Amino acid sequence: xxxxxxxxGLPEWRRSTPRQALLRxxxxxxxxxxxxxxxxxxxxxxxxxxxxxAPNQAADIAARMMPPRWSYIDALWRAMWDTLAIAxxxxxxxxVLATPVAFxxxxxxxxxxxxxxxxxxxxxxASRSIxxxxxxxxxxxxxxxxxxxxxxxxxxxxxxFIGKLLYEAIEEIDKKQxxxxxxxxxxxxxxxxxxxxxxxxPAFAGISVFRWDINIRESxxxxxxxxxxxxxxxxxxxxxxxxxxxxxxxxxxxATVLVSEWVSAxxxxxxx
Amino acid sequence: MSxxxxxxxxxxxxxxxxxxYWRWAIYGGALVYLVLAVGSVEVNWARLAEGLQRGGRxxxxxxxxxxxxxxxxxxxxMQESLTMTVTSTVAGILVSVPIGVGAARxxxxxxxxxxxxxxxxxxxxxxxxxxxxxxxxxVGFGPLAGFLTLTFGTxxxxxxxxxxxxxxxxxxxxxxxxxxxxxWLQLLDYAVTPxxxxxxxxxxxxxxxINFRESxxxxxxxxxxxxxxxxxxxxxxxxxxxxxxxxxxxxxxxxxEYGSGLIRARLQ
Numbered sequence: 001x002x003x004x005x006x007x008x009g010l011p012e013w014r015r016s017t018p019r020q021a022l023l024r025x026x027x028x029x030x031x032x033x034x035x036x037x038x039x040x041x042x043x044x045x046x047x048x049x050x051x052x053x054a055p056n057q058a059a060d061i062a063a064r065m066m067p068p069r070w071s072y073i074d075a076l077w078r079a080m081w082d083t084l085a086i087a088x089x090x091x092x093x094x095x096v097l098a099t100p101v102a103f104x105x106x107x108x109x110x111x112x113x114x115x116x117x118x119x120x121x122x123x124x125x126a127s128r129s130i131x132x133x134x135x136x137x138x139x140x141x142x143x144x145x146x147x148x149x150x151x152x153x154x155x156x157x158x159x160x161f162i163g164k165l166l167y168e169a170i171e172e173i174d175k176k177q178x179x180x181x182x183x184x185x186x187x188x189x190x191x192x193x194x195x196x197x198x199x200x201x202p203a204f205a206g207i208s209v210f211r212w213d214i215n216i217r218e219s220x221x222x223x224x225x226x227x228x229x230x231x232x233x234x235x236x237x238x239x240x241x242x243x244x245x246x247x248x249x250x251x252x253x254x255a256t257v258l259v260s261e262w263v264s265a266x267x268x269x270x271x272x
Numbered sequence: 273m274s275x276x277x278x279x280x281x282x283x284x285x286x287x288x289x290x291x292x293y294w295r296w297a298i299y300g301g302a303l304v305y306l307v308l309a310v311g312s313v314e315v316n317w318a319r320l321a322e323g324l325q326r327g328g329r330x331x332x333x334x335x336x337x338x339x340x341x342x343x344x345x346x347x348x349x350m351q352e353s354l355t356m357t358v359t360s361t362v363a364g365i366l367v368s369v370p371i372g373v374g375a376a377r378x379x380x381x382x383x384x385x386x387x388x389x390x391x392x393x394x395x396x397x398x399x400x401x402x403x404x405x406x407x408x409x410x411v412g413f414g415p416l417a418g419f420l421t422l423t424f425g426t427x428x429x430x431x432x433x434x435x436x437x438x439x440x441x442x443x444x445x446x447x448x449x450x451x452x453x454x455x456w457l458q459l460l461d462y463a464v465t466p467x468x469x470x471x472x473x474x475x476x477x478x479x480x481x482i483n484f485r486e487s488x489x490x491x492x493x494x495x496x497x498x499x500x501x502x503x504x505x506x507x508x509x510x511x512x513x514x515x516x517x518x519x520x521x522x523x524x525x526x527x528x529e530y531g532s533g534l535i536r537a538r539l540q
Contacts, residue, residue, distance in 0.1 A: 031362070034358060035358065038354070038355035038358040038359045039355070042352065042356055042359055042415045042416070043416060047412060050412035051411050051412075054410040054411045057411075058410050061409055081312065082312070084309070085309040085313065088309060089310065089313070092306070125522070125526055125529070129521060130518065130521065131485055131489045133401060134489060134492075134499070134502065137492065137502070137506055138330065138506070138514075141326060141330070142324070142330060143319075143320060143327075144319035144320065144322075146314060146315070146316065147312075147313050147314065148320075217399045220402075221399045221402060224401060224493065225492060234402075250402070253402075257397055257398075
């Protein structure tokens with residue numbers, strides 16, 4: 001225990017030895033230095049006049065946003081339907097693609113540790129490290145603008161998320177049930193069907209609903225790069241500086257997100 | 273033994289949703305919705321056929337990424353993304369820690385708790401890109417708008433998880449410090465901090481990772497970073513340069529994930 005002698009010669013408890021304290025201060029110093037350096041590099045081209053003007057700009061935009069142009073809602077029903085379709089179909093496609101990847105990546109179900117598992121892990125990492133908006137950007141150039149590009153973008157991004165959480169759930173299953181099914185002479189597919197699937201099913205449903213909830217948010221913006229949904233209307237309204245339409249769109253997105261969050265919380269509570 | 277004849281001899285696994293009524297309602301509703309949704313997707317087959325050729329070129333670009341011809345743009349984009357990531361994570365932590373402490377019910381009175389929870393909810397609702405659009409409109413194009421966006425986004429994640437963590441701490445240590453007559457700040461310093469610090473560091477590293485990934489996106493709407501470089505490369509059909517950017521993003525994310533995994537493993 002780190003103890004120092006105080007002035008009166010009595011031992012006094014300290015949280016750390018002088019050496020630890022010094023190291024800690026040095027660490028903080030390095031962090032501050034890094035922050036200042038990054039800040040200076042980042043803001044070297046910043047025009048500060050714009051920054052100090054930001055409160056005025058914000059007030060101006062807020063004034064233009066109020067009141068929302070309610071009549072524009074008629075143009076948004078179809079866009080909302082598309083947004084929901086992108087999120088839902090994207091999640092379904094993502095689940096279909098992610099499930100085999102997860103089974104190939106999990107240590108206790110993978111067929112080969114040397115070859116298949118690394119490939120599955122690379123698929124998961126690649127899918128996770130690229131944001132759905134970038135996937136959408138790529139797919140719009142390949143598939144053309146529209147809902148299809150949005151669906152595939154959401155699906156490709158979901159593979160990593162669902163795959164990672166699902167393979168972790170598979171690795172945590174109880175071995176006894178697997179051994180019990182193996183003892184009956186079941187084939188490896190039957191083992192997966194009767195011992196692994198029932199154990200991961202609640203986790204799987206929870207993960208899927210959770211990802212669907214995230215995908216609702218993501219699908220509201222993939223339209224910004226042309227991949228369909230309400231983002232298209234947002235982009236068009238922003239480009240024409242129609243801030244009263246922007247505020248209506250933001251309200252609609254807010255309402256959708258709140259509803260989807262409620263649904264997702266209800267379903268997860270019912271499962272667990 | 274005739275009474276046993278009616279007893280089922282084959283085992284059937286129980287259905288996932290126990291109530292038959294809800295099972296059919298949910299499955300039926302889902303099926304109807306899926307059919308309607310798939311039916312509403314308009315696919316332009318001619319454009320798709322043409323696109324497959326482009327997809328081939330994009331894929332070829334990944335096999336032969338071109339780091340050289342747009343190197344200076346890539347360096348500028350990466351520099352903006354990386355500096356934005358570091359500054360916004362640090363600023364985000366500085367803002368989130370007080371909010372997180374305020375949102376922990378066992379440390380703060382109800383009005384403070386509700387106010388802090390409201391800030392967290394506000395930061396959660398909108399996708400980062402939408403926040404970025406608003407910040408770009410306010411402070412102009414460039415990485416400063418991205419910095420503000422990512423800082424704002426960090427609050428939701430870090431403050432929420434920190435608050436949950438503080439609510440889960442061991443009460444014994446809090447009572448021990450309280451019984452020595454420690455003030456609220458001393459309580460925070462000696463009873464709460466030691467318990468949540470390892471997790472706070474872990475969460476911060478994880479958020480650093482997320483902020484880098486997000487920094488690659490906010491550039492698409494003009495908030496600086498590597499996303500702008502990527503967008504330009506794709507707009508000019510320079511697929512080999514775009515592939516180089518994407519490969520760099522994946523490499524950095526993998527390195528960051530591996531590094532933060534090592535640090536977190538050492539802390540625990």
